[in-house]
Every structure is written in C-alpha cells, then in structure tokens.
Amino acid sequence: MMAGRADSRPQVIIVGAGVIGVCCAWFLARRGARVVVLERERIAAGASFGNAGTIAPGHLPLVKPGRFWSLVKTMLRPLSPVYVAPRFDPALIGWLMDFARRFGEAETDAAMRAIAPLGRESLRLYEELVGEERLACAFRKAGYYEVWRGGEGLREAEREVAFARRHGFRAELIEAEPLRRREPHLRPGLACGVHFADAATLDPYAFVSGLAERARAAGVTFRSATQVARVLVEKGRVRGVRAATGEELAADAVVIAAGAWSAALLRPLGYALPLQPAKGYHCDVAPDEGGGPPVTEACVLAERLVFVTPLGNRTRLAGTLEFSGLNLEIRRPRLDQLIRAAREYFTSLEAIRSLSEWCGLRPCLPDGLPAIGPVPGVEGLYLATGHAMAGMTLGPVTGKLVAEMILDGAPSLDTAGLDPARFA
Numbered sequence: 001m002m003a004g005r006a007d008s009r010p011q012v013i014i015v016g017a018g019v020i021g022v023c024c025a026w027f028l029a030r031r032g033a034r035v036v037v038l039e040r041e042r043i044a045a046g047a048s049f050g051n052a053g054t055i056a057p058g059h060l061p062l063v064k065p066g067r068f069w070s071l072v073k074t075m076l077r078p079l080s081p082v083y084v085a086p087r088f089d090p091a092l093i094g095w096l097m098d099f100a101r102r103f104g105e106a107e108t109d110a111a112m113r114a115i116a117p118l119g120r121e122s123l124r125l126y127e128e129l130v131g132e133e134r135l136a137c138a139f140r141k142a143g144y145y146e147v148w149r150g151g152e153g154l155r156e157a158e159r160e161v162a163f164a165r166r167h168g169f170r171a172e173l174i175e176a177e178p179l180r181r182r183e184p185h186l187r188p189g190l191a192c193g194v195h196f197a198d199a200a201t202l203d204p205y206a207f208v209s210g211l212a213e214r215a216r217a218a219g220v221t222f223r224s225a226t227q228v229a230r231v232l233v234e235k236g237r238v239r240g241v242r243a244a245t246g247e248e249l250a251a252d253a254v255v256i257a258a259g260a261w262s263a264a265l266l267r268p269l270g271y272a273l274p275l276q277p278a279k280g281y282h283c284d285v286a287p288d289e290g291g292g293p294p295v296t297e298a299c300v301l302a303e304r305l306v307f308v309t310p311l312g313n314r315t316r317l318a319g320t321l322e323f324s325g326l327n328l329e330i331r332r333p334r335l336d337q338l339i340r341a342a343r344e345y346f347t348s349l350e351a352i353r354s355l356s357e358w359c360g361l362r363p364c365l366p367d368g369l370p371a372i373g374p375v376p377g378v379e380g381l382y383l384a385t386g387h388a389m390a391g392m393t394l395g396p397v398t399g400k401l402v403a404e405m406i407l408d409g410a411p412s413l414d415t416a417g418l419d420p421a422r423f424a
C-alpha cells in the first residue's frame with residue numbers, strides 16, 4: 001500500500017474498458033477498492049463491442065481437440081474460416097509453432113480441466129449480475145446449437161459431444177430432421193447438430209456498457225480518451241502509470257486488461273507476452289425487414305466458424321479468425337463470407353440487409369488459455385488478457401478472481417494453469 005494517503009482503501013488502476021476491465025472494476029469496487037479505469041477510446045471500444053455474445057463455458061477458448069492439421073491445410077486461403085495472412089513475422093511463426101503443440105487429447109483435456117470451473121462460475125455470475133443489476137442485455141440461458149453441413153459432420157459432432165460430456169457439460173447430438181423441426185429455417189440435407197445446454201447468449205455491448213454504468217454508480221471513475229503509455233515501476237513494485245499525455249497517476253495495484261494491445265505495456269518491463277491478435281468480423285441483419293436468419297436459439301455454423309445469434313430486434317452473424325497483425329482493416333471478402341455462410345445453412349436469405357459491419361481483435365496466447373494473475377517480477381502488477389474466443393464467457397469470473405487476488409492475496413478458484421508466469 002502507498003504511504004501518506006488519507007484513504008486506506010487500495011487504489012487500483014485498470015487499463016482498458018473492455019469486458020475484462022469493466023468486470024474487474026465492478027468486482028473491485030463492490031469489495032471496497034478505489035478504482036480508476038483508463039481507456040484509450042471509450043467503453044467497449046475493442047473486441048467486447050461486437051462479438052457473437054455467446055457464453056459458452058463448455059468450450060476451449062481457442063483450440064479444438066485434434067483439429068490442427070485440418071486448419072493447416074486451409075489457413076493460407078484468404079477465405080478460409082481460420083486465415084493466416086502470409087508475411088514474414090518471426091513472432092507469429094513462433095506463436096504458430098507453439099500453438100501446433102496444443103491440439104493433442106492430453107493437452108486439450110488439461111486445458112479444459114483448467115478452464116471448466118471458471119466457465120461454470122462465470123455463467124452463474126452472469127445470472128446473478130444480470131438479475132441483481134437489472135441489466136437489459138437480451139440475456140437468454142437457452143444454450144445454442146452447433147450445426148454441421150458436411151459429410152464429416154457426424155463424426156466431428158460426436159467428438160464434440162464426447163469432449164463436452166467428459167468435462168461435465170451437457171451436449172446432445174441431434175439428427176438433421178429433428179434439428180430442422182426446432183429451427184425450421186435451416187436447409188434440408190444438413191448433417192446434424194449438437195445442442196449445448198450449459199450456455200447463454202446476450203448483447204455484449206449492452207452488457208459491458210450497462211455494467212460500466214453500475215460500476216460508476218459504485219464509485220468507479222472511467223476516463224475515456226486516455227491512453228496508457230507506460231506502467232511505472234520502482235524497486236520491483238508498481239507505482240502507477242503514465243498516460244500518453246505525460247500525466248502520471250499513482251496506484252497500489254495496476255491491472256492490464258488492454259486486450260490485444262496488452263503486450264506493448266509489458267515489453268518495456270522485460271516481459272515478452274506471446275500475444276497474437278485474431279481478427280473476427282460481424283454483420284448484424286434485421287430478420288423482419290431484410291430476411292436475416294430467423295433463429296430461435298443461437299447457432300454456430302460449424303464448418304464456417306460463424307455464429308448466428310438472436311439479439312432482440314436483430315440477428316448477429318459473427319466469427320472467423322484472421323491472423324493478419326494488430327490492425328482493424330476490414331477485408332471485404334472475409335466480411336462478406338458471413339452472409340455467404342448463413343446462406344449455405346439457412347433458406348430464404350435472398351433479401352438479407354446488413355445493419356452494421358465491424359471487426360475486432362481477440363487477444364490470443366499460444367496455449368489458447370488466458371493469462372490471469374500477477375506479472376512476475378513486478379509486485380502489484382496484474383494481467384488479465386488472452387481470453388481469445390472466450391472473453392465474454394469468462395469476463396465475470398475473471399473480474400471476480402482479479403479482485404480476490406488484489407484484495408485477499410489469493411483467488412477462490414485454482415488459477416495455476418492461467419498464471420502469467422508460464423510465459424516469463
């Protein structure tokens with residue numbers, strides 16, 4: 001704790017107001033900390049704005065058991081679901097080599113064991129938070145379907161079901177026709193589907209901005225348009241941060257929750273976090289006016305890696321992964337893929353009309369798991385990033401655990417597998 005302050009409550013600075021930063025702020029403030037969130041742009045300006053809004057605790061954030069070679073075969077094709085834009089980038093090459101080692105059964109089982117308890121707790125926290133704070137964010141706990149089109153679909157679906165059940169999540173294999181009775185706008189002739197019941201959907205921006213509002217009411221200060229340029233460290237202990245304007249802000253603890261941009265703040269401290277941004281796109285359509293897919297529950301179009309999420313008055317098509325560096329350039333053909341994919345799986349989408357188009361960057365670590373915990377070598381500095389495709393899913397539990405680490409000295413769940421020190 002810093003000396004000479006009248007108020008003895010710990011002062012915490014959070015860098016980044018995405019779902020992770022906002023959840024950390026809410027839990028810390030509720031537990032009595034003084035919290036300032038510094039955000040380069042505005043609340044939920046990054047990946048948290050336009051993601052698919054699926055809370056899917058039964059899934060690993062990035063890897064799928066045994067799928068690496070099928071990814072490799074297509075990943076240099078500009079329209080493939082997972083695309084690596086060809087370029088000489090030693091950091092990306094190293095990252096991909098490390099990533100390749102993580103797809104074995106033993107590795108994916110170990111990763112799931114590390115993440116499953118957090119996912120379960122996060123889903124429980126969502127229900128609590130949305131109810132207690134009365135957040136109007138189209139939250140629905142009805143699960144979602146993974147829909148397979150192709151000949152390999154049944155085998156893949158059976159593998160998914162076995163993996164989910166092995167880790168204690170409900171997963172039901174559904175043949176094509178019963179699936180079409182549940183979702184009548186799916187095309188005839190699909191392979192099959194899987195229903196994952198332990199899942200929910202919501203409007204991500206409505207959730208993050210709503211929770212930020214409640215955090216503000218609980219005393220959190222949000223400063224938009226404030227870019228953090230540097231974390232300040234003195235004698236091995238964090239002392240605060242310096243903004244890009246030169247302004248210095250003091251803190252007892254600093255949490256880096258800057259999503260895909262987090263590594264830049266760690267580099268000057270001698271810590272090279274192997275974080276790669278994986279771009280994804282969304283396009284919102286209006287089911288009534290424009291003929292978007294009128295789904296009753298969210299569907300993942302499995303072969304295309306596209307989510308179709310009902311969000312009240314619109315439907316969101318979102319997904320695909322693109323490793324093309326730290327930029328927000330929209331590659332039009334990849335964005336158009338979302339509608340093409342929807343047409344492959346659903347009927348009557350001729351008049352589809354797009355209401356919003358967007359891309360965002362998922363923060364990805366090579367083992368596919370987030371890094372949540374103290375940064376090695378700097379007392380009082382914490383990292384909460386690398387949530388890849390599961391940042392919405394794991395937002396609330398990350399916030400709760402970070403608050404416990406800072407205020408209690410230890411988290412209530414086992415986070416050993418997520419320790420940032422594993423990359424130091």
Ligand SMILES: Cc1cc2nc3c(=O)[nH]c(=O)nc-3n(C[C@H](O)[C@H](O)[C@H](O)COP(=O)(O)OP(=O)(O)OC[C@H]3O[C@@H](n4cnc5c(N)ncnc54)[C@H](O)[C@@H]3O)c2cc1C
Nearest residue numbers: 016018020040046047048051052054228259280391392393
């Ligand atoms: C297309 C797509 C679909 C997805 N679907 C899902 C899904 O269905 N379910 C799910 O669980 N996850 C999903 N995700 C992943 C999820 O969106 C991310 O994991 C999550 O949003 C990451 O949150 P974050 O707070 O770490 O990062 P972000 O939301 O990116 O927030 C980081 C914030 O930090 C700010 N910042 C950066 N640098 C600085 C700095 N130096 N100073 C101050 N501020 C800074 C940025 O402006 C930004 O606002 C999806 C992602 C995409 C792209």
